[in-house]
Amino acid sequence: KRRRLTMADILLGVTGKDYVLLAADRSAARSIIVFKNDEDKILELDSHKLMATSGPQGDRTNFGEYIQRNLQLYNLANSVPLSTHGAANFARRELAEALRRSPWQVNSLIAGFDKKGPSLYYMDYMASMHKVDKAAHGYGAYFTLSVMDRYCVKDMSLEEGLSVLKKCIHELQTRFLLKCNSFILKVVDKDGTRIIDMDGNTVEPPKPKTFNKSDDSDSKADE
Amino acid sequence: MSIFHHNGGAVCAMIGKECAAIATDHRLGVGFQLISCQRPKVYQMGPKVCVGVTGLSTDAQTVYEKLKFRIKMYTLREDREISPKALTAMASAMAYERRFGPYFSAPVICGLNDKNEPYVNGMDSLGARGDENAPFIVDGTCDESLMGMCEALWKPDMNPDELAAVLEKCMANSLNRDCLSGWGMTIYVITKDGVSTREVQGTRMD
Numbered sequence: 439k440r441r442r443l444t445m446a447d448i449l450l451g452v453t454g455k456d457y458v459l460l461a462a463d464r465s466a467a468r469s470i471i472v473f474k475n476d477e478d479k480i481l482e483l484d485s486h487k488l489m490a491t492s493g494p495q496g497d498r499t500n501f502g503e504y505i506q507r508n509l510q511l512y513n514l515a516n517s518v519p520l521s522t523h524g525a526a527n528f529a530r531r532e533l534a535e536a537l538r539r540s541p542w543q544v545n546s547l548i549a550g551f552d553k554k555g556p557s558l559y560y561m562d563y564m565a566s567m568h569k570v571d572k573a574a575h576g577y578g579a580y581f582t583l584s585v586m587d588r589y590c591v592k593d594m595s596l597e598e599g600l601s602v603l604k605k606c607i608h609e610l611q612t613r614f615l616l617k618c619n620s621f622i623l624k625v626v627d628k629d630g631t632r633i634i635d636m637d638g639n640t641v642e643p644p645k646p647k648t649f650n651k652s653d654d655s656d657s658k659a660d661e
Numbered sequence: 662m663s664i665f666h667h668n669g670g671a672v673c674a675m676i677g678k679e680c681a682a683i684a685t686d687h688r689l690g691v692g693f694q695l696i697s698c699q700r701p702k703v704y705q706m707g708p709k710v711c712v713g714v715t716g717l718s719t720d721a722q723t724v725y726e727k728l729k730f731r732i733k734m735y736t737l738r739e740d741r742e743i744s745p746k747a748l749t750a751m752a753s754a755m756a757y758e759r760r761f762g763p764y765f766s767a768p769v770i771c772g773l774n775d776k777n778e779p780y781v782n783g784m785d786s787l788g789a790r791g792d793e794n795a796p797f798i799v800d801g802t803c804d805e806s807l808m809g810m811c812e813a814l815w816k817p818d819m820n821p822d823e824l825a826a827v828l829e830k831c832m833a834n835s836l837n838r839d840c841l842s843g844w845g846m847t848i849y850v851i852t853k854d855g856v857s858t859r860e861v862q863g864t865r866m867d
Contacts, residue, residue: 530722531726534722534723537719538762562691562718564718565722565723566668566689566717566719566722567719568696568697568700568718579694583694
């Protein structure tokens, strides 16, 4: 039961020659209710690191933000950002120590680009961590890992990586019971993190929906 | 499935004549799903000592990290390398500290002391050590197969090449029959000259 709380979110990650590509589904749902379908599950830990998280909404955001803020603190205190390896191990240690106190039920994928190039770390909700070239969490993994094994090659270009992810998403949309209409794709490379669409074009960060009419008219006035 | 078998993995250590060897598989999984086939469970902790940690992967990592820290402190304080016997005692004490909330992993220690006498020992997750004069120690998901294979093939006073060959046979045959471990194998042979690593090809990749 513990594990099933983290299973429904889809997280995918592939590493290429000089980038790491992460994809996450955009629905926030529990049991039979969908709370929202424009959730951003991939957190920017710093300029060159991303962390995709899955699990109950509270744990997911709490853990993600905790790691993000501690990495910012490290950056401020030491004037140099932590390497991806360091950040992933920091996250692992926090999760492992909390495991027997008050555990976070969060599966994550930590991606980063540093002096050693691109790296992707798979981390279980129990804090077993491993550096991998391709990864997926949850039910989505059952459908997509084999697709990735078949089509991923070493030193892929971004176009090749995107085509693999497209195949994975198509597989999920065809065969997975839960609706997964939209995904958020983020890539991290030497220039930092950015949000991209399925064709590789950079898109603006999604603006959160506002439901207040007066808010809308204010923003129009500013333009 | 037991918590110790959740991630899979197997380790086997043997002694020979002034040499010792330890072998590990490469599988990391979550239940029956495979995450990686490049995850050996053995770490070199000194010029002539290796430690293999099987069991739940998160606890195996934590035990390795904590043990590594304690060994570094030992080396700084004592200004000498830790002997395998002392390392075993240290790991056992560390495990027992968590008697009522244990780490679900069991270290296997393999090495030569400064007189180049081989030593292998292991413990369970609570720190109960095995026989100090044991010829071989096995642990992991296929521990029963490994125990049988080692019992049949081990003989005393083997030189490093013979030891590696015997260990490879024991390990390969046990891993090939176990779905939760395998996916590659590495053997670490420890002699007075240090640790040599060899990745074994030709095991079943399934």
